[in-house]
Amino acid sequence: MSQHVVVVGRGLAGAIVAWKFAERGCRISWWGDGEPGASRVAAGMYNPVSFRRVVEVWNASAHVANLRSTLQAMEEAFGLQGALMHDVPVVKVFANDAYRQTWNERWATDHGVTQWADRGQSAEVLEITSLNAPHGVGKVHAAGWVDVPALLDAMEAHVAAHHTLVDRAWRVHDGLPDGADVVVDCRGVGAVKELSEVGLKVNPNHGDVLTLSTEAGALQTQGHNVNNGKWLLPMRQQNGRQWWRLGATYSWDRPTPAPHAPAAQALKDHMADAFHEGAGHAWDKAQVEAHQAGLRPASPDRRPMVGPWPGQPEGVLMLNGLGTRGVLVGPAAAEALVNYWLDDAPISPEIRPDRFKSVRTRFPD
Ligand SMILES: Cc1cc2nc3c(=O)[nH]c(=O)nc-3n(C[C@H](O)[C@H](O)[C@H](O)COP(=O)(O)OP(=O)(O)OC[C@H]3O[C@@H](n4cnc5c(N)ncnc54)[C@H](O)[C@@H]3O)c2cc1C
Incomplete structure (x- = not known):
């Protein structure tokens, strides 16, 4: 039986997580509260060079490669070849x-x-x-840019046709929804208050x-x-x-x-x-x-937060902290989360939520 994954938040993080789980044969319910979020206004640019110090951005090669293959697969699946990702x-x-x-x-x-x-x-x-x-x-x-609003529209249409799109809000205290094997919190700034209660700053x-x-x-x-x-x-x-x-x-x-x-x-x-x-x-x-x-x-160290939600039962996960570079960082981060859940693959300590001491002191194990 394929796993049932609830993804909460209909921004970029949620779209990519839902896409990567669906690619692995999971059934998706994609929840949203109807608010527009950062992704609807993002310019969607990606650039592997940091201009401040003239160096590569963090994990540039892996992130560029994952972005390209992910967007190519999405464009093909949605019949939007050349429409979502633009080399500029x-x-x-x-x-x-x-x-x-x-x-x-x-x-x-x-x-x-x-x-x-x-x-x-x-x-x-x-x-x-x-x-x-x-x-x-x-x-x-x-460098270039991804048309993020077009990606979100296409992903919503895809999920509505092949999976389940749900207009519904969720809070972490709601826990694992009935019938779900896993829930992934992709609420962006909508999760700030609850994250602060477990020592995580977004x-x-x-x-x-x-x-x-x-x-x-x-x-x-x-x-x-x-x-x-x-x-x-x-x-x-x-x-x-x-x-x-x-x-x-x-x-x-x-x-x-x-x-x-x-x-x-x-x-x-x-x-x-x-x-x-x-x-x-x-x-x-x-x-x-x-x-x-x-x-x-x-996030304080400009890296995403990917993995188990601190203090929550197994099956409550998060992808947050995409910051200023969600387009470049998002696909690799989502893939790490999916591989963790489906294959037991370890998530790099660079991106796990418990890399912050403020979390480890609250939840020592
Ligand atoms: C002006 C601007 C320009 C940008 N330009 C770029 C750029 O060029 N390149 C780049 O890589 N990044 C850019 N970004 C950053 C980019 O927008 C973010 O990295 C990314 O969009 C974050 O996606 P997200 O899904 O985490 O958050 P969001 O897009 O904010 O999505 C979160 C979603 O969760 C929903 N939600 C919240 N609470 C709940 C709840 N309780 N229940 C259900 N749903 C809930 C919200 O309604 C929202 O739809 C830009 C941002 C801004 C503001």
């Missing part, structure tokens, strides 16, 4: 010569980051004519993001995502206009998913610096089509 390279605009030097030194030492990126160069060499980048740019070729991190449109061809980035501390992601052309997403803000002291009105102008002003004077005029005329915001579920 990033150009990092160097702030000064010291940063360019740090970037280029990675090639002298054959650093792991060099497999994902190119040496510093001028924007003109890449034929990006709109940028004001006197110190040059660094290109990350192995901090809500508020982020604003804009959707903009400009006249097609008015800004020339040659299909690159431009990063100057904020990012400008080209999405699609429609009715003679280029659509972009611009983001994001990061705030620890705004515990609400409501858009913060001043953030819109602040994001536009920041990105204006990336363009030279001529392009700046086109940028000023960009239309704001939408301003959205959400709360990222962030």
Whole structure:
């Protein structure tokens, strides 16, 4: 008999966990409370390079590989080939010569980051004519974005057709639902209070993001995502206009998913610096089509929390703490959880909830 898995939370974490259990032949009930969550506003970008120190992000190779194979399988199953995952390279605009030097030194030492990126160069060499980048740019070729809202819609339709979609809330005190072999808590910031009671901190991190449109061809980035501390992601052309997403803000002291009105102008002003004077005029005329915001579920060490729910009976599991990089981290984290439950495979101590001393002191075993 196949196992019956209840997955709670209809965001990215829940979608990937449900997908991975279903791939292994389990029956899925996917529960949600109807609230939109962070995943509905996420830009969905993935990038194996951390720009702060010019290093690979944690577990980059394994995470990129898992993301690619997972999204390919989902696209095929949903008949959405090429529609969910988009390869879009990033150009990092160097702030000064010291940063360019740090970037280029990675090639002298054959650093792991060099497999994902190119040496510093001028924007003109890449034929990006709109940028004001006197110190040059660094290109990350192995980056892109996932259309997370489209993925969620497709997964909901798939579960409604082949499994069970349930509009219902759950709290950890509800325990294992009747008839379920296992329940996986993927409630993001919806679980914050209950997690804090067992010594686990998921901090809500508020982020604003804009959707903009400009006249097609008015800004020339040659299909690159431009990063100057904020990012400008080209999405699609429609009715003679280029659509972009611009983001994001990061705030620890705004515990609400409501858009913060001043953030819109602040994001536009920041990105204006990336363009030279001529392009700046086109940028000023960009239309704001939408301003959205959400709360990222962030863990203190920026790694997900994957495994048994502390203090709960066997069969109550969690995947939380996807933070700012849920797209890159989520598929591998979900797979670790599924392999733990179905195959008894150990979960890496790097991601188990009991890696935090605050949990181990409450639950010593
Ligand atoms: C502005 C912004 C931009 C972002 N851009 C990126 C990006 O480019 N790349 C990237 O990788 N990440 C990005 N993120 C982060 C990304 O959104 C998160 O990592 C990811 O979406 C978290 O998914 P989740 O499923 O854990 O949480 P959520 O998406 O918040 O989903 C949790 C779900 O659980 C439901 N729920 C809560 N309580 C209950 C309950 N009691 N019962 C039932 N259901 C419940 C909620 O309604 C919600 O639907 C961004 C986030 C923001 C805010």
